[in-house]
Structure formats: C-alpha cells, structure tokens
Amino acid sequence: MLKTHLKSSKEYQPGLSIDCVIFGFDDNQLKVLLIKTGYDNSWSLPGGFVSIDEDIDTAAVSILQARTGLKGIFLRQFATFGAVKRNQNHFSSDALAYFGIPLEEEKWYKSRFVTIGYYALVNFSKAIPQPDNPGEMVEWIDHHEVPKLILDHREILDKALETLRTELNLMPIGYNLLPEKFTIPELQKLYETILGRTLDRRNFLRKITAIGILTKLDEKKSNVAHKAPNLYSFDKDKYEEVLKNGLTQGW
Amino acid sequence: MLKTHLKSSKEYQPGLSIDCVIFGFDDNQLKVLLIKTGYDNSWSLPGGFVSIDEDIDTAAVSILQARTGLKGIFLRQFATFGAVKRNQNHFSSDALAYFGIPLEEEKWYKSRFVTIGYYALVNFSKAIPQPDNPGEMVEWIDHHEVPKLILDHREILDKALETLRTELNLMPIGYNLLPEKFTIPELQKLYETILGRTLDRRNFLRKITAIGILTKLDEKKSNVAHKAPNLYSFDKDKYEEVLKNGLTQGW
C-alpha cells in the first residue's frame, strides 16, 4: 500500500489505489503473496498508487513487477472497491509519522480511497518476492491460512478467488501457475485447490486433454515416490487461441 | 456525465466517475439508454460523479434512478476504465462555460477521470427516461444502431455487452428485462438478441424450463398475428435462488 520513495501526493491520481491478489502454486497449495508491514506487523495485499500520467493497467503491471520481479504475467482486473468507510481510520497520525509522511499530506492519506483489484497468476518458482519498504516482509501464504488483513483486503481476496473459480470454467488456466513441464496430477491438484473440491482423475484427464492445449512429452517425472507420471507442457499457440475464444459454454 | 446542480468539485471523489450501460428490451431489440448533450449533440452513456461520502455502488444506484426513475434494479459493476488519455481534451473551455462551470474548477474537469462501469437491466416499459441537464435528450437506442459516443464510451458499452453475454451462461437473466407476463418466444428473442445468434426453439424451451424458474400461466397472449403463445411469469423465489447459486457449470 505504500512505497518507499513516495512522490508528492500531487503526482498521484487522487483517491485511487490498486491492490493485487497474486496467486502462486507450490507444494500442492494455492498461495497468495502478502505483505507484512514493518510498522505494526499488519498484513495486507501488495498495492500501490497510480501516477497521474499512468494508465491503471500499467500501474498494476508495475506493482506486480516490483513485487515479483516478473514481466508478462497473467494479470486481470476483477473488481473495484469503493465503500466510504473502507479505509477510514486506517492511517493513524502515528503511522503516517512512521512512514515519514509530511503533515500536509495527511488529509490525502486519510481520505477515502477507491481501490481497483487485479489478480495475477504467476509461476511460483520464478517469482522473487521483494520488500519495498524497510522492515517489510513479503511472503507466500497458503490461501487457507491467510491471517487477518487490513481494511477490506480480505473481501478483495475472496472476490479474486471467486472470480478465478468462475474463469476456470470459461478459459484454460494453469499456464501461468505451473512450471514449463508438469504432470497431469499436478495440474489436477491445481484445479482442485482452486475449486476447493476433488475431481475424478480419469475424467479430469479426458476433459483436460480434450481441450487440445497440452503436449505430452516423451519424458517422465523423476524422483517421485511412486509410479513416475508423464510430463506435459502447454502448447502455447493453442493455449493463446483458447484463451481468446474461451472454452465452449452453455447456450 | 454532468448534473444540473453541480456541487462544488470538493464534494466529489476526485478523478472518479461512474458510467452506466442501461439495457432494456423492446420490440425484439436490445436497447441502450443514451444521452445526447444539449451542448454539441454528442452522445454519451449516462453517468455521474461520486460524492465524497457515498459508496460507489450507492452512487451507481442514484444515477440509475435519476435516469430511469426505477429502484431495485439489476445493477452490476463490470469494469473500471482508466487510460490516461481517456478524457483528455474532452471538456473544452467553451464546453465548461456552457455548463456554467466556474473557471477555478476547470482543472478538475480537465484532469484524467477513472470511470467505473456498471450495467443495468431494466424493464423497458416501466422506465421513464429523464433528462438531467437542459437541452439534453435521453433516448433508448437499438444496440445495433448506437451512434458515435464520446470518450471511450463505445469501449465501455462493448465490454458491458460482452460481460452480459458471459453472465447469460452463469445465471438466469430476463427477469429484469421483460414485463411480468411474457412468452417463451419473447424470452428466446431476448437471449438471441443478447447473444447475437439464433437458437433452436425447441431446445431453448427444454433448457429454459429445466432451470425451474418459470411458471406457466393459464393464459395466452392476445392480439397476436398467429397462434397465440402461452404466457409465463418468473417464479421470483426460485429465480433469486438460482441467481445466488448460479447455473450449473463445467468442472
């Protein structure tokens, strides 16, 4: 929510912020990148402000890149939150002093902010969480074990997950969350984790391969406890095509 | 985009506006409520600003009510638009003078606005379009015949329709767009119009009735050219229930 080298508030779009729900998949867990403030150890979503001369989408990309070091990531706006009370009483005068905010900027920080929510899907192993403010911690947290978050960030996170669940039915997802080579069981675990329920192995295989975005590699996963599963990769071209057209739907 | 009795810009959330895509269905056409400015006859979506002490959702409801006189309408936020250039050069000094904006407020009007898009589904026959500024025209326009719109309103409209199409697959729609009593062919036309393609009569009936939200009335439509079709109504309770749980999906 704050950046180390704050420009003057005049250089930012007033009353507007961006919060990102960054999802990663590791150890069969859906994880979310969260930030623990140095000031009071409170947890929040990574976010930031929008420069006056910056598109909101660009601002979201910048925040994401600053936090994960990644470019060209799957990033999608999903909702905007603007309840009057959403950031009421959030920045105490003490907190603003801690962050070195000059007095004349207090009013800016204490006014209502409308925040635009983006969610991102990133390759866990390639992302390098980067603290931005001193004393800050950036951590991947299992989405089942998210601590209390500031403001309405919990609501934002929930909405992001709900959106992701819906989009799972409308388009192929996984390309951005898995390493280049992966197994069908891994992909299934990802789906199961996002949906929060189990799926039948055999039916999953049939359905996921029918989409036509997977390439079966002539290679098996090594160092596994049981029968070595086959490795697959995404067919980038076909994946992009399905992303554009969407999966077949109802009507 | 403007209101007759403008409060001082200080009473509004800075740099933020709301634009509504209001859909209605009449004469087998999907129509959109548009506004023609008195100033230069340019067309735009109905919109407005957000008071500093007003939730964004509440602001959207207010705008909708002001334009259609309707309360309790289906209203849904679908996207937020914030390209830097989106309203660059929109309000000329002449225009601001026309609207009676004091000089000291010019900067406010000329800065970038981020706008939150909402779409609404309303009962065409019950809505009473209401002009807000003098010389303004409020009209229902067939969505196929929408004229050139100001700013990025065309993009906003397209995105709203795209969202509506997707949501058609996720939840029942029609309750808010049709009169209390309607026929299956009418409902089908609505779906066809939204989707932009024809559907098979018989399959449509089977599928739409299977949802369990329709009540077949013991009454036929009168004054029709051919065989009188049966009238139906929505079962409000079941409709709400399906709205909440969504239609059955893939995975």
Place this chain on the structure above:
DNA sequence: ATGCTATGTGTTAATATGACGCAATGTACA
C-alpha cells in the same frame, strides 16, 4: 375453405458426463 406463419410437443442420434474397474509402475520394507 385454403394458405401462411408461428407455436407446442415429441423423437432420435451423437456427444458429454459421472462413476467405476483393472493392470502397470515404482517405493517401502519384511
């Protein structure tokens, strides 16, 4: 009466889905 058009209902084949069975592969360990 006859033709035209739109509605109401039913049929059938193809496809998709959900629920399982069983053999193959590799680890753990007696």
Place this chain on the structure above:
DNA sequence: TGTACATTGCGTCATATTAACACATAGCAT
C-alpha cells in the same frame, strides 16, 4: 528378493445432455 502399498495410465458403461429435426395445432389473411 518378493510382497504390500500407493499412484499412474487407460478403458468401460450407464446415464444425462445436446443438437437436429418432424409433425400437428392455432389463428390470421385472402
């Protein structure tokens, strides 16, 4: 070394859903 166990790969079958189509009926126009 070989037996138990967990996991993968592939297949089957009953059922549900979908798409495509046929036919009778109702009401207006002439």
